Amino acid sequence: MKRFLKQFHHLALAFVAATSLMAVQASANGDIGDHVNDLQGHLKQYHQEVSWFIDNLDEIVVRYDTKGATAAQSDKLMENWEVVDFHSAIETQYVPVYASIWQGIFGVKQAIDSEQPIVKVREQQALLEQSLWQALGAVKLAAQYQKKGLLAKVKTTETDNLTQPETIDEIKHRLDRVVAKYAERLPESAVSIVHDTYQHLFEGIEGALIAQDADLVEDLEKDFNVTLPKALASKSSVDDVRNVVEDMQGKLDNARILLVQAEKKQKDVF
Amino acid sequence: MQRRTFLQSLLTSAAIIGTPMWASRALAAESTATIVGGVSVENLPELSGDLTLYLGRGEGGLYEKVLQAISDRNPKLNLKIRRGPTAALANSIVAEAKAGVRRADIFWAVDSGAIGLVTDAELAQVLPSDLQEQLKSGFQYPNWAPVTGRIRTLPYNPQRVKAEQIPSDIMALADSDLSIAWAPAYASFQSFITAMRLLEGEQATAHWLRAVNKRAKSYAGELGVVMAVERGEVDVGLANHYYSLRLKSGKPNANIALAFTDNDAGCLINSSGVLALKDSATATNFIRYLLSREVQSYLATEAYEIPLVKGIAPPPGLADISNIRPPKIDLTKLADLRPTLKLMRDVGVL
Missing domain, CATH: 3.40.190.10 (Periplasmic binding protein-like II)
Incomplete structure (x- = not known):
């Protein structure tokens, strides 16, 4: 419950950030098209897809309860999630919940495949359903912002020309994607995002940050190069990886404050 | 001698850490910049x-x-x-x-x-x-x-070592008894090793890497190197100049000073x-x-x-880099890192 409340807090903050002019970069599994740039027009479809997915989830759990693990066909969970358009809608709008959905899917699948008692499977099912409804709520909120023109269009191209504080926002977003890819059981993709983010984004701001708080930069360097890659490589739980990322995001929030202050002191070129 | 003279002037400010000397040098540098050189x-x-x-x-x-x-x-x-x-x-x-x-x-x-x-x-x-x-x-x-x-430097901790203990020849660092911090996975370090390969040859570079590796502590990045020196975990580090300068600007009493080698890869300017x-x-x-x-x-x-x-x-x-003698090397020849990475892997540094 605590995590659930924390995620809603993050959700509110994420949409505040989304009202900025920064373009949202996406690298969703699904196609980036009308369904993510006209959320309002697709809300009914998304609601139907979530309901359909949850009904199918329940059927899988019931089959497990009555006929056993093989008959349950737990692989259907991933197949069902891959085919719905809602998948890329939540992936492009609020990555932390997207990660929770993958975590939930694998939570149910693992419980079934390892033939856990039905009560344990139902617990995982409840967590997954909670994440799905939370995701639908996030997309509805995003649709309202998008309708008011406050949400940047989702692009498949890379974000350009960021100020230093905007770079921090982009780094935090990419760290959310690290958790999502890890939850999706794609650890190599997660590690690749970490390296790319460090090399192409963090290294660009660390110079300015060293003069403000060298210990903080050193701490984040260690997180990027040791703590997070180690967590991804050592088969940690998704929650453990998320904890590392949230710790880093807290440090990045402090870094953002310092960079905003430093930018005000910078002199003009000419 | 030229290097020593330069070092002396640099270290005068470094030794009086946190005093107005550092600030006055900065102010002098800035005011000079607006008066001479370049086309407006x-x-x-x-x-x-x-x-x-x-x-x-x-x-x-x-x-x-x-x-x-x-x-x-x-x-x-x-x-x-x-x-x-x-x-x-x-x-x-x-x-x-x-x-x-x-x-x-x-x-x-x-x-x-x-x-x-x-x-x-x-x-x-x-x-x-x-x-x-x-x-x-x-x-x-x-x-x-x-x-x-950006210039390669040897940041050192003046609480642990004296300027005179830092060798003016980068190759001699391997034979010194100084404890060393380095970041072998860092791109700037690899460019420095590439320059060493081109200037000193594969065999001498391999020997240097092996010898330093025995006493070096590895860090993820070169800021980590500078911070380790400042904390006194090691005597000396291998890093680009700006980490130390930025650290000094934010923390004027940081225990860090810069030394430079003479006419070798150790003071490469990329x-x-x-x-x-x-x-x-x-x-x-x-x-x-x-x-x-x-x-x-x-x-x-x-x-x-x-x-x-x-x-x-x-x-x-x-200090003015005209007092430093960086090696004469065509910087565009530093493009190909592959032989350097192979060498570093072969000797067990990467």
Whole structure:
């Protein structure tokens, strides 16, 4: 419950950030098209897809309860999630919940495949359903912002020309994607995002940050190069990886404050 | 002797850590920068027309501020910028040329290795001689212009070691009894080893790596190296200059001082660079803006980069590099890291 409340807090903050002019970069599994740039027009479809997915989830759990693990066909969970358009809608709008959905899917699948008692499977099912409804709520909120023109269009191209504080926002977003890819059981993709983010984004701001708080930069360097890659490589739980990322995001929030202050002191070129 | 004389002047400020000496040096450097050297933008022609710049990612935000300032000053200039990792853009330029396309007018790269990829493909235009002559001796190239530099240094902790204990020969560091911090996975370190390979040969470099590896503590990045020195975990480190200067600017009483070797890879100056891909007055004049007194001074004071135009003062806290003897090496030859990485793996450093 605590995590659930924390995620809603993050959700509110994420949409505040989304009202900025920064373009949202996406690298969703699904196609980036009308369904993510006209959320309002697709809300009914998304609601139907979530309901359909949850009904199918329940059927899988019931089959497990009555006929056993093989008959349950737990692989259907991933197949069902891959085919719905809602998948890329939540992936492009609020990555932390997207990660929770993958975590939930694998939570149910693992419980079934390892033939856990039905009560344990139902617990995982409840967590997954909670994440799905939370995701639908996030997309509805995003649709309202998008309708008011406050949400940047989702692009498949890379974000350009960021100020230093905007770079921090982009780094935090990419760290959310690290958790999502890890939850999706794609650890190599997660590690690749970490390296790319460090090399192409963090290294660009660390110079300015060293003069403000060298210990903080050193701490984040260690997180990027040791703590997070180690967590991804050592088969940690998704929650453990998320904890590392949230710790880093807290440090990045402090870094953002310092960079905003430093930018005000910078002199003009000419 | 020259090195020792220079060190003495640098260390005078370093030894009196946190005193106004450091600040006065900074102020002196800044005021000098506005008086001598370089061509002022006031004397440069107005830029106009279309210009496409490929910009390798660099000192986050500050290169962008320079470009914005140039655009603001030249309202008739339609500057289009493509941004990306430096090596990727260099490869794009070469690939586009092979396909018979030249989209970029200018390429501004954060490291000279990427410049080498483009000049080796004979895609860069020859620059006017007056433009080359603005640059310091050793940094004049016919078809590209170094913009700003960073120098390899030996940051040391003056609470643990004296300046006299730091060898002036980088190869001698391997035989010293100093404890060392390094970051072998770091790109700048690998460029330094590439320079050592080119200057000293494969065998001597392999010997040096093996010997240092026995006493070195590894860090993820070179800031980590400098911080380890400052905390007194080790005697000396291997790092680019700006980490120490930035640390000093934020923490004037930091236990860190800089030493430099003499005429070897240990004091290599690598640089960012710019080249023109089309024979156009706008492209050439755009390069003049990057070499202007104002841009050079801005990058020195805000990004702690070393100006490579004659007569512009170095960043606050760093003595004039005319007192240092960096090795004579064609910086574009540092492009190919593969033999260096193989060597580092072979000796067990990576």
